[in-house]
Amino acid sequence: MGLLTWTWLLVGLTFALYIGIAIWARAASSKEFYVAGGGVPPILNGMATAADWMSAASFISLAGIVSFTGYDGSVYLMGWTGGYVLLALLLAPYLRKFGKFTVPDFIGDRYYSNIARTVAVIAALIVSFTYIAGQMRGVGIVFSRYLEVNINTGVYIGMAIVLFYAVLGGMKGITYTQVAQYCVLIFAFMVPAIFISIQMTGNPIPQLGFGGMDSDGVYLLDKLDGLQRELGFHEYTSGAKPMTDVIAITLALMVGTAGLPHVIVRFFTVPKVRDARKSAGWALLFIAILYTTVPAVAVFARTNLIETVSDRPYEQLPQWFKNWETTGLLKYQDKNHDGRVQYLADASKNELSIDRDIMVLANPEIARLPNWVIALVGAGGLAAALSTAAGLLLVIASSISHDLIKKMIKPDITERNELVIARISSVAAVLVAGYFGINPPGFVAAVVALAFGLAAASFFPAIVLGIFDKRMNKEGAVAGMIVGLSFMLWYMLKFKFGLFDGGKSAVAALRSQWWFGISPEGFGSIAMIANFIVSLAVSRFTPPPPPKIRSLVENIRIPSGAGRATTH
Amino acid sequence: MPSKKDISKAYWRENIKYLILLLSIWFVVSFLLGIVWVESLNKIRIGGFKLGFWIAQQGSMYVFVVLIFIYVRLMNKLDAKYGYSSED
Numbered sequence: 102m103g104l105l106t107w108t109w110l111l112v113g114l115t116f117a118l119y120i121g122i123a124i125w126a127r128a129a130s131s132k133e134f135y136v137a138g139g140g141v142p143p144i145l146n147g148m149a150t151a152a153d154w155m156s157a158a159s160f161i162s163l164a165g166i167v168s169f170t171g172y173d174g175s176v177y178l179m180g181w182t183g184g185y186v187l188l189a190l191l192l193a194p195y196l197r198k199f200g201k202f203t204v205p206d207f208i209g210d211r212y213y214s215n216i217a218r219t220v221a222v223i224a225a226l227i228v229s230f231t232y233i234a235g236q237m238r239g240v241g242i243v244f245s246r247y248l249e250v251n252i253n254t255g256v257y258i259g260m261a262i263v264l265f266y267a268v269l270g271g272m273k274g275i276t277y278t279q280v281a282q283y284c285v286l287i288f289a290f291m292v293p294a295i296f297i298s299i300q301m302t303g304n305p306i307p308q309l310g311f312g313g314m315d316s317d318g319v320y321l322l323d324k325l326d327g328l329q330r331e332l333g334f335h336e337y338t339s340g341a342k343p344m345t346d347v348i349a350i351t352l353a354l355m356v357g358t359a360g361l362p363h364v365i366v367r368f369f370t371v372p373k374v375r376d377a378r379k380s381a382g383w384a385l386l387f388i389a390i391l392y393t394t395v396p397a398v399a400v401f402a403r404t405n406l407i408e409t410v411s412d413r414p415y416e417q418l419p420q421w422f423k424n425w426e427t428t429g430l431l432k433y434q435d436k437n438h439d440g441r442v443q444y445l446a447d448a449s450k451n452e453l454s455i456d457r458d459i460m461v462l463a464n465p466e467i468a469r470l471p472n473w474v475i476a477l478v479g480a481g482g483l484a485a486a487l488s489t490a491a492g493l494l495l496v497i498a499s500s501i502s503h504d505l506i507k508k509m510i511k512p513d514i515t516e517r518n519e520l521v522i523a524r525i526s527s528v529a530a531v532l533v534a535g536y537f538g539i540n541p542p543g544f545v546a547a548v549v550a551l552a553f554g555l556a557a558a559s560f561f562p563a564i565v566l567g568i569f570d571k572r573m574n575k576e577g578a579v580a581g582m583i584v585g586l587s588f589m590l591w592y593m594l595k596f597k598f599g600l601f602d603g604g605k606s607a608v609a610a611l612r613s614q615w616w617f618g619i620s621p622e623g624f625g626s627i628a629m630i631a632n633f634i635v636s637l638a639v640s641r642f643t644p645p646p647p648p649k650i651r652s653l654v655e656n657i658r659i660p661s662g663a664g665r666a667t668t669h
Numbered sequence: 670m671p672s673k674k675d676i677s678k679a680y681w682r683e684n685i686k687y688l689i690l691l692l693s694i695w696f697v698v699s700f701l702l703g704i705v706w707v708e709s710l711n712k713i714r715i716g717g718f719k720l721g722f723w724i725a726q727q728g729s730m731y732v733f734v735v736l737i738f739i740y741v742r743l744m745n746k747l748d749a750k751y752g753y754s755s756e757d
Contacts, residue, residue, distance in 0.1 A: 167726075172707070175725035179699050182730045186695045189737045190688055194744075308727060312717035320717035338711065338722040347704050355699075375754070378744055382737035389730045396726040658684075659677050660744075661753040 107476035108247045115285050115480050116262060119487070122281055123266030123274045131520050134271030135202040135499050136369040141276055143376040147383025149276045150367040152283035152484070153492035154358075154388060156232075157239025160286060160485035163392075164464075165457030168399035171329075171337035176347055180354025182385060182392050187359040187561075189381030193368040195568045197377035198657045202369060203496070204362045204560060205504040211567040212575040213650055215509055220582050222504045224559040225362045229493045229500075230533070231552045232363075236490035237538025240483060246428060246462065247479035256538040259487060264531045267491045267498075268524050275491045276370060282484035287390060289481020293465040293474050294394050297401045300468055307397035315404075325400060328407050333446035337403070349623030356629055357553025360561035363492040366499075374660035402460040405467050410453065411444045418442070421466040430456035430463075490534065498527035551593050554625025558585035562632040570637075571654050577640025585632030589625060597621040680751045687743050691736050698724065698732045 102110075128134040141149070159181070167174030199207055205225060209218025237256055244255025266274045291307075298310035302321060314320050326336045335341045358364065367384075368377045410418060415433060425431045432454040433442060444453040462482075465475045502523035507514055514522075559582045566573040566581075594600040596615060599607035619627060671679075702710060703725040710721030718727075748754035 172722055172725060175703065178726055179703055179729050182733050183695065183699050186692070186733050186736055190691060190740055312715070312723070314717065322717050322719070322722075338719050339708070344704060348700060351699065351704065375741075375745060375748065378737075378741045382734065382741055385737055386734050389734050393727055393730050655677060658681050659753055660748055 102472065104472045104475055105249065107472050108479050111473075111476045111480040112248065112483060115281075115484060118281055119262065119266060119278045122277045123270045126270045126274045126277045128269075128271035128273045128520075131503075131516050131523065132202075133273045134520055134523050135495075135503060136366070137271075137273040137276045139370060140372055141370045143371050143380035144383050145280050146276070146367060146371050146376075146380040148283040148387055149279035149370075150364065150380065150384035151387035151391075152279040152286065152488035153367060154364055154384070154489070155286065155391060155485055156489035157236055157243075157482060157486035159391065160290065160482050161239065161243075161458050161461050164395045164398040164402065165460035167396055168403045168460045169457055170341075171335070172340040173342045173347065174396070174399065175340075176342075176350040176354065178392055178396060180351045181358055182389060183351070184355040184358025185381055185385040185388070187355060188364065188368075189378060189385070191565055191568070192359060192365060193377045193381045194374045194660065195657045196365060196564070197368050197371065198374050198660060200369070202366075202503055203499050204365050204564070205500060206508070207567065208560075208563055208578070209504070209508065211650065211653065212563075212573075212578045213647065214575040214579065217563075217575055217579050217582070218504060218508065220579060220586075221560070221563070222500050224555065224582070224586060225496060225500050225504075228361065228552045228556050229363060229496045230537075233490055233493040233497070233530075233534040234537035236486045236493065237534045239486040240490070241538055242458075243479055243482040243486065247476070253539050256535055259483075259490070259538070260531050260535040263487055263491050263494060264528065267494045267531070268527050271523065272366075272370060272495055275488075275495055278491065279488045282488040283387060285484040286481040286488075287387070289477040289484070290391055291394060292477060293468070293470055294398050294401075296470050296474065297405075297464065297468045298397065301401055301404070307394050307401075311397040311400040321400060321404060325404050325407075328404065328411075332407070332411065332444060337400070343618045345618050346620050346623050349617075349619040349626045351623075353557050353623050353625030353629070354553050356557040356561045357555075357625055360556035360559070360564070361553070362500075362556075362560070363489075363496045365560075365564075366496060367492075398464065399460065402464045402467070405464075406455070406460075407444065409467060410442045412441055414441050416440065419467075421463055424466070425459055425463050430459045494527050494530050494534070497530040498523050501526040501530075551589075551597065551621065551625075554589050554593065554622065554628065555586065557625035558589040558628035558632055562629055562636055566633070566636055568654065568657060570640075571651050572640060572645055573636065574640045574643055574646045576643035577636040577638075580639040581632040581636030584635045585628045588631050589628035592616075592624045592628070593621045596624075676751055680747065680753070683747055684744070687740065687747070691740055695733070695736060699729050703729045 132138050163177060166177060196207060201207065205218050205221035208221035209215060237259060240259030241252040241255040244250050244258060245252040266278050294307045295305055298307040299305050301315055302310040302313035304310035304313050311321055315324060322338055326338055329337050340347065368380060371377050371380050422431060434452050436452050442453055443450055445451045462478065465478055502519055506522055507519050562585065563578045563582050596611050599605050599611060602611060707721035707725060710724065711719040713720040715723065
């Protein structure tokens with residue numbers, strides 16, 4: 102069978118599976134819609150969290166990023182997994198004990214203030230919308246490359262599928278489709294990795310394989326370090342970024358992960374506090390299966406690519422090179438007119454530009470794997486993008502129907518009507534996300550990375566202090582969130598978009614002014630620290646929280662009596 | 670008989686002790702071994718891996734997973750000790 106047939110077959114089968122699950126897991130009550138009735142077993146919730154968390158970026162782009170940056174790519178590997186330790190130890194069990202449905206619920210109740218709730222809703226919406234636009238775009242890209250349809254058609258198909266199961270099933274439908282999507286995406290990621298590992302090192306376990314030797318008896322990593330040096334790049338196993346920035350980015354990503362509303366809300370869906378802890382462990386285990394494979398794929402892909410193309414005559418390059426050239430992901434420009442491909446660190450002599458996404462998308466072709474494996478990668482990429490999009494969609498829908506309408510505008514709304522509004526808001530959210538997928542604002546890619554900084558600067562301190570500091574009051578929390586959020590936004594606008602210095606063209610020149618050499622991506626850690634300091638200082642000079650809140654905090658600190666359902 | 674409040678206070682203190690211990694390991698592995706000391710650790714080799722590089726791209730993630738499961742175990746024991754595990 103040809104590649105296209107295989108791809109349609111696998112994508113069709115997986116989509117039918119998702120729709121089948123959605124019909125089976127319809128949500129009947131608002132509790133089922135928001136938190137799947139609070140009855141998801143921890144291991145399944147772990148899988149769903151893993152799929153929710155691993156986006157198109159994790160699946161498609163991460164290996165490419167690590168491939169091009171070597172050691173420096175560790176910031177993403179450690180940052181996006183280490184956050185789960187914080188989540189499991191500092192947030193998940195207490196938020197589960199608190200019950201309720203959303204992150205703004207916690208912030209609003211704990212800080213006895215609708216201002217705090219509003220700030221939280223706004224932050225949740227900013228973070229979720231920037232993130233979801235990237236997912237819809239990812240769906241479109243996978244469709245256009247694998248199924249040879251127009252990117253926009255791909256976005257429409259993706260929208261229709263997500264709409265179907267998110268609106269029908271709410272959190273319940275999303276959870277069980279995410280379990281299926283996790284299985285699809287992990288299979289799709291591991292199969293090519295295992296094949297390539299066997300091909301290159303003879304070891305079927307990629308995590309061990311990339312520390313092994315190739316057929317010449319040279320350690321793969323030493324060989325790659327050598328190739329990189331020859332071509333003028335920095336050594337693969339050592340970094341080029343300054344250490345302060347590496348620390349700042351890692352911390353910002355960790356804390357940001359722990360503060361992302363669509364991840365946090367997954368821990369509201371398990372029955373008990375002890376399940377929330379366990380579920381975080383399962384989630385990280387399932388994530389780590391992919392994340393520990395990523396650096397192996399990165400090394401295989403980079404070595405393979407350099408050996409296949411570097412200094413080879415252009416005419417003799419394999420067919421995949423031409424295929425990917427037509428998509429614009431590979432560009433060859435024969436600067437010295439010798440008909441060979443010079444791939445070098447020196448930009449004036451380099452003739453090859455490579456999009457990082459190709460490292461996962463084209464890797465199976467580069468390694469000459471069978472068509473069904475290549476098609477599988479397409480289905481896996483779609484699973485990753487759709488599962489994350491659906492999770493974000495739910496956060497947006499519940500922010501509107503629950504936090505805004507039920508909690509603030511119309512508290513006497515009936516359960517039935519709340520559910521209707523939740524469904525209408527998810528339709529609206531899909532339409533907005535689809536619009537951004539079709540007309541991607543140029544800043545999407547940049548902003549997705551910064552969404553972590555925003556989450557780190559706003560939610561994380563407010564939630565942690567809400568649990569661990571009984572004296573924390575609304576004045577402190579609101580001041581901290583506003584300072585953290587605006588500090589982060591300001592740094593981002595100044596150094597990422599050059600807003601105050603004449604636009605994008607000024608960005609490169611501003612690098613030397615970075616505070617302590619910290620990039621906008623890493624600044625979330627500084628903004629988070631600012632949030633903590635402001636919150637603590639302000640709270641000590643303003644009235645303590647009412648006794649009712651103190652007993653609420655005492656109550657969430659002990660695990661018993663979480664209740665199967667939340668009562669409101 | 671200690672009061673309900675004393676019990677919950679003692680529980681919380683032990684919980685915080687565990688958190689400090691586990692988060693210290695989390696910090697040392699990721700920020701010290703994986704970043705600050707990575708160059709010196711890279712002088713040690715395990716097979717084809719330089720140790721610092723391996724910790725940053727493999728080892729740290731294994732440690733994170735193990736840390737959470739240790740936490741789950743410790744807390745389940747703690748819950749039982751203070752009589753918080755039987756209730757729903």
